[in-house]
Amino acid sequence: MTGLLELHDVSLSFKGVRALNALSFSVAKGEICALIGPNGAGKSSLLNVINGVYRADAGDIVFDGLRFEAIHPQKTAHLGIGRTFQHNALFRRLSVRENVLAGLSRHGNASFLENIFRLGRDGAERLGFLARAERTMSFLGLDHHAGKIVSTLPYGLQKRVDLARALVAGPKLLLLDEPMAGMNQEEKGAMSRVIREVNRVFGSTVVLIEHDVGIVLNLASHVVVLDYGRKLADGAPDEVRKNPDVIAAYLGMVH
Numbered sequence: 150m151t152g153l154l155e156l157h158d159v160s161l162s163f164k165g166v167r168a169l170n171a172l173s174f175s176v177a178k179g180e181i182c183a184l185i186g187p188n189g190a191g192k193s194s195l196l197n198v199i200n201g202v203y204r205a206d207a208g209d210i211v212f213d214g215l216r217f218e219a220i221h222p223q224k225t226a227h228l229g230i231g232r233t234f235q236h237n238a239l240f241r242r243l244s245v246r247e248n249v250l251a252g253l254s255r256h257g258n259a260s261f262l263e264n265i266f267r268l269g270r271d272g273a274e275r276l277g278f279l280a281r282a283e284r285t286m287s288f289l290g291l292d293h294h295a296g297k298i299v300s301t302l303p304y305g306l307q308k309r310v311d312l313a314r315a316l317v318a319g320p321k322l323l324l325l326d327e328p329m330a331g332m333n334q335e336e337k338g339a340m341s342r343v344i345r346e347v348n349r350v351f352g353s354t355v356v357l358i359e360h361d362v363g364i365v366l367n368l369a370s371h372v373v374v375l376d377y378g379r380k381l382a383d384g385a386p387d388e389v390r391k392n393p394d395v396i397a398a399y400l401g402m403v404h
């Protein structure tokens with residue numbers, strides 16, 4: 150298999166709990182790939198292995214031609230992997246703009262705090278970063294909220310800020326951990342359109358976790374189904390929808 154992202158027999162355990170069990174699949178450049186599966190299936194663990202938060206016990210990962218068994222999150226950011234989190238890991242007392250700038254902190258010479266407090270060693274870098282942050286906020290419809298403190302924003306907008314922070318560095322691969330969690334159908338529809346636009350305009354390949362199967366089957370071009378850390382199905386949405394194992398284990402039980 151050749152893809153922008155390839156997993157080869159990746160396994161991960163936590164004190165006897167097999168979170169990932171010899172998992173292999175490939176994500177082609179330009180795809181929107183959805184990971185689905187019941188609670189505890191290993192979806193978040195998988196994202197954590199890909200971006201270096203966890204180290205796999207076995208197997209390896211190939212990203213953009215580079216093979217690794219373990220990697221530091223800083224290195225994955227440099228390689229072009231961006232990430233959002235299931236529970237927003239935003240700086241709640243900072244502004245939208247400052248949070249988006251934080252997405253560039255691993256990409257410059259000056260530290261995040263130096264940039265925020267304008268003490269940057271590198272003024273040109275700070276101006277370049279600000280311009281990128283403004284472009285990203287504008288693309289995601291956050292420009293009118295740039296100066297607002299994140300904790301004052303509605304939840305749906307906070308999820309969008311999290312996406313802007315992951316997107317600002319122009320990642321080749323975006324890992325989105327439940328970007329629509331806690332949203333109503335209208336908000337989910339809006340977020341789906343945003344993700345499609347990000348994929349189309351920025352060209353970022355997307356791997357996302359989402360529990361709403363209806364949304365997934367409409368948004369994704371590729372679906373991987375996990376169950377107890379194993380791969381249950383892997384294919385186009387229409388194939389996965391008809392897979393009897395998936396219907397028995399998962400689709401039959403959820404909305």
Ligand SMILES: Nc1ncnc2c1ncn2[C@@H]1O[C@H](COP(=O)(O)OP(=O)(O)OP(=O)(O)O)[C@@H](O)[C@H]1O
Binds near residue numbers: 168187190194
């Ligand atoms: N840091 C950890 N320490 C111990 N066990 C963990 C840890 N992270 C995950 N696990 C366990 O690994 C398994 C897979 O968990 P994971 O969170 O990856 O599943 P998930 O599919 O993302 O679930 P959910 O849909 O509920 O977020 C579960 O049994 C979980 O309890």
